[in-house]
Amino acid sequence: MTIIADVPNVDELLKSTIKRSQRRAKQITAKTKRQMIKKREIYKIESVALSLSNKLESIVKDTANFRKLSPFQKELCSALFDIDEVRRSLHSINWASKKILELGNSYKKKVMKTKDIESITRMRKQFEARVESILNKVKNDLEILKKAGIKTKQLPSIKELPTVVIAGYPNVGKSSILNALSDSKVKVEPYPFTTKQLLVGYAKRRFDNIQLIDTPGILDRPIEKMNRIERQALAALKHLGNNILFVLDASETCGFPIEKQLALLESIKRLFKPKLLVVVNKKDLITKDKLKGLEYDILISAKNKKDVERLKEMLFEII
Numbered sequence: 001m002t003i004i005a006d007v008p009n010v011d012e013l014l015k016s017t018i019k020r021s022q023r024r025a026k027q028i029t030a031k032t033k034r035q036m037i038k039k040r041e042i043y044k045i046e047s048v049a050l051s052l053s054n055k056l057e058s059i060v061k062d063t064a065n066f067r068k069l070s071p072f073q074k075e076l077c078s079a080l081f082d083i084d085e086v087r088r089s090l091h092s093i094n095w096a097s098k099k100i101l102e103l104g105n106s107y108k109k110k111v112m113k114t115k116d117i118e119s120i121t122r123m124r125k126q127f128e129a130r131v132e133s134i135l136n137k138v139k140n141d142l143e144i145l146k147k148a149g150i151k152t153k154q155l156p157s158i159k160e161l162p163t164v165v166i167a168g169y170p171n172v173g174k175s176s177i178l179n180a181l182s183d184s185k186v187k188v189e190p191y192p193f194t195t196k197q198l199l200v201g202y203a204k205r206r207f208d209n210i211q212l213i214d215t216p217g218i219l220d221r222p223i224e225k226m227n228r229i230e231r232q233a234l235a236a237l238k239h240l241g242n243n244i245l246f247v248l249d250a251s252e253t254c255g256f257p258i259e260k261q262l263a264l265l266e267s268i269k270r271l272f273k274p275k276l277l278v279v280v281n282k283k284d285l286i287t288k289d290k291l292k293g294l295e296y297d298i299l300i301s302a303k304n305k306k307d308v309e310r311l312k313e314m315l316f317e318i319i
């Protein structure tokens with residue numbers, strides 16, 4: 001997904017635009033040599049002004065959907081770069097685009113009124129020098145945009161669909177459940193500014209689609225122990241909608257006692273205030289007494305695909 005338009009190198013942009021205008025101007029003819037030179041110089045001014053102005057304008061335009069980012073993407077972007085700084089740069093680039101066009105128009109008028117060929121050529125050169133100085137003024141802005149653009153390439157592709165985030169301690173069966181519920185292969189997406197990744201799957205039911213996200217290393221550990229970056233990653237997840245599927249392993253074969261798992265559930269409840277579905281997994285490994293006093297919505301076995309379909313139905317109901 002393109003959030004920030006591709007940004008050309010300023011020096012090359014100017015050079016290549018001027019060169020092209022010179023090459024094309026050579027095709028212009030007229031009755032007298034004097035007329036021909038004048039026409040050619042006017043063409044050079046016009047085409048450099050238009051082409052650069054359009055190029056800059058399209059950078060701003062193609063970046064405009066930057067403001068239409070989902071809150072999730074916005075949160076991630078703000079962790080990757082300074083959004084306000086990028087906005088200010090866009091503003092300057094837009095200014096430069098207009099300024100170059102204006103300059104082109106005024107030089108064109110001047111040249112049209114001038115008879116002396118040497119003066120005309122001098123004016124055209126002067127115009128090019130002034131364009132260069134305008135471009136130099138926004139060089140840094142283009143650089144800012146370019147850097148931000150490179151960073152946005154690391155953003156995960158998360159769709160604007162009803163979304164359920166899967167949480168629970170490691171080895172309780174989150175990935176198994178994600179795979180069992182997903183219609184297609186689970187995708188691995190980068191999670192910017194963390195060393196972690198998101199696992200994304202889609203569950204389908206007739207015409208409905210739910211996006212399922214597993215967050216290894218984020219929603220599988222006590223929130224109190226998280227560092228700043230992990231908390232930021234966690235904060236971003238909140239924007240995906242507050243549907244959480246919390247997985248408990250009452251067999252405790254995951255290696256975490258049920259008390260610890262429940263404590264994580266409580267802190268996620270406090271933090272997200274989610275619409276919550278509590279799943280007890282590994283039904284095949286537990287006896288009834290393990291479930292005593294335990295509050296949950298559904299008991300399944302991801303491994304044996306036991307009641308996975310019913311879980312799917314429940315997900316479509318809460319969302």
Ligand SMILES: Nc1nc2c(ncn2[C@@H]2O[C@H](COP(=O)(O)OP(=O)(O)O)[C@@H](O)[C@H]2O)c(=O)[nH]1
Nearest residue numbers: 170171172173174175176281282283301302303
């Ligand atoms: N017996 C049994 N094992 C399961 C079940 N679900 C997952 N497992 C196993 O538990 C281990 C951890 O599962 P995984 O999905 O990777 O857990 P995650 O770390 O929460 O993503 C794997 O060896 C799975 O095969 C289940 O329903 N029954």
Ligand SMILES: [Mg+2]
Nearest residue numbers: 174175176216
């Ligand atoms: Mg996993």
